Amino acid sequence: MGNQDIVQKLWNLCNVLRDDGITYHQYVTELTYLLFLKMMKETEQEEKIPEKYRWDSLQKLHGIELKTHYQKLLIDLGQQESDTLKQIYVNAQTNIDEPKNLEKIIRSIDNLDWYSAKEEGLGDLYEGLLEKNASETKSGAGQYFTPRPLIDAIVKTVDPQPGEKCNDPAAGTFGFMIAADRHIREKTDDYFDLGQLEAEFQTKKAFTGVELVKDTHRLALMNAMLHDIQGDIRLGDTLSEMGKGLKGYDVIMTNPPFGTKQGGERPTRDDFTFTTTNKQLNFLQHIYRSLKADGKARAAVVLPDNVLFEDGTGEKIRKDLMDKCNLHTILRLPTGIFYAQGVKTNVLFFTRGKSDVENTKNVWVYDMRTNMDKFGKRTPLREKHFNDFQTAYFSDNRENVSDKRWNLFTLEEIKKKNNSLDIGLIADESLEAYDNLPDPIESAEETIDKLEEAIGLLNEVVSELKEVKNNKPENTEETKVGVSGVMKYD
Incomplete structure (x- = not known):
């Protein structure tokens, strides 16, 4: 088994x-x-x-x-x-x-x-088990579970190294850090290529995180323990005062929660330059501020589309990001890969500069959304779907990559759009007529899920009936089974 x-x-x-x-x-x-x-x-x-x-x-x-x-x-x-x-x-x-x-x-x-x-x-x-829970739409668990193929693709792209301090400020079940640990173990013969102190650093200090929800924090601790990771996983709110001390990281990989802060209140931290109720924008501020300012510390962050184009404070935060960091790549993700259907997301890849100004010159954008497969339970996202993106990303000469999904935007072009990063999607008029129609594949999948659930319940009833029948006392007369599945004995 x-x-x-x-x-x-x-x-x-x-x-x-x-x-x-x-x-x-x-x-x-x-x-x-x-x-x-x-x-x-x-x-x-x-x-x-x-x-x-x-x-x-x-x-x-x-x-x-x-x-x-x-x-x-x-x-x-x-x-x-x-x-x-x-x-x-x-x-x-x-x-x-x-x-x-x-x-x-x-x-x-x-x-x-x-x-x-x-x-x-x-x-x-x-x-x-955690993935099974997240895939059940009835559980609502998809909010803290990032699909494994996406995590693995991000980790491969960011390429964390031995000795680097890695962090996830919205850790969920600690999936990003576990994948980072796995990535480094594969490159170091399960840490046997490292010295004793270096190997001890990897298991005890290299991977850390913060999780707000108590039960999810419990799952993260269990997950880390079973993968022999002993790093600090804190229970708390990164956007509160405790988050001010989280800094000096070499690598941050995360998928912050979507939405606004409950009740519309501002974060309780007083060290953010720009105040907003938008949680993703606040997480973005935290992330680029908590990286080492050494020109090598880097991050990959999953963010919804609204972060790319929100006016006002959103524009100021994007400008601050592009000043302090080299925002070199944006990956426009396909819809349907998260368990909340219709969510449109992106991955921002950036490197913290040594200075706080003019670190971004150009932004490369890869469109994995237009004319892509419709992902769902029946057509799951696989790591192979990121192959073309990674070929372009790791190319020695990005300008020579012949992939229409891969496009370059200068900082001057972005400034003309009020620093909007809602760029790089391929125009496709053939899709416009169907944008507001329900996806027939998703509708069919939902129906299949309901049927499978009903079959599962019926199988349980049959199993229980068989158990009762096998344990039936002697000299009793079995009555007929009603539609309710109840069996009586006289």
Whole structure:
């Protein structure tokens, strides 16, 4: 059994909890509490956990006694001296009401093929679970999950190096930093090519981040731990006072949350030159200000279209960005790659200058949006879709790249457009007539998703009916099964 099969089995257990009213996101958080204990046993690290709360303690109990023990476990582990335990279990509470459901999940987790999971990598298993959660539109988890192919393409383009301090100020589940760690490990024979101090820096200090949402922060900690990353992942708001101390980074890669600050209030930081309620513009200010001013520190940031053309403060921030940094490349991303359909996004690639003025001379733009495939659950984004962009990006002579999607804009041209960066999209009149029509592929995909969900629920009913039938006491007469799926015995 491979990790993909294990992820599907774990995901199917969510149906067990549907009667408890548990959401997909709550379920993944609940799984994190249990998987941490199981994985500590499988990796022989249980000494970090008090003996009475280790995985085997959950297998010895049943019914209300199990639930009571589990509730106490969550509270006590959140108060341990161990930073890892405290951060993963702080304020933890279970959403499972029925003890039988808790017991079923524990038994199911224990019966998985953990030998195969360890062979393929427990970190990859957990990432697969997070990706599954994000792909479920009902979970709302896509807000903190950036598609793996996009992350990998950005990391390959930015090319973080050993010894560099990397940060994600809107870390989500820590996907960018985990991909950066993987990228450097592949280039250094899993850090064996580095000296002891250099290797220790990579695992303990190289990768850091900040996450605002408590449950998401918990997932990030678990994800980092399973990938042997011990860097500082803070729970907090980068746009608050705590963000003022986040600076001096060599590499920043991030996908900040979209929208305005809740209630329309300004960020609580007093060190921003330009004040706005637009969270992406504030994150953009934070990012280019927190890079080392050494002419080498660089960033890649996923931002929605409005950041490229917003007037007023938006224009001032873009001008400040192009002064302090060399904004050398913009990648116009296709629609449909995020789980919120219709979101139009871009990746800005820039390098911090040694001075604070006139660092941007020209901006290269690659259009991956016009006449691209319609991406969705049935036609997922793959890393191969970025091949042409990366060929142009890494070309020794960008001017000689014969790709109509690849175009150069001078700073003078951009200034004439009031510093608007809404540039580089290829005109295609054939698409205009269909812009306001629903995508038939997306509509069909949504219908298929609903049918698959219904089939999954029916399969669960059949499984439960079979279980009841197999455990039917002798000398009873089976009545007919009604449409509701209820079976009685007299």
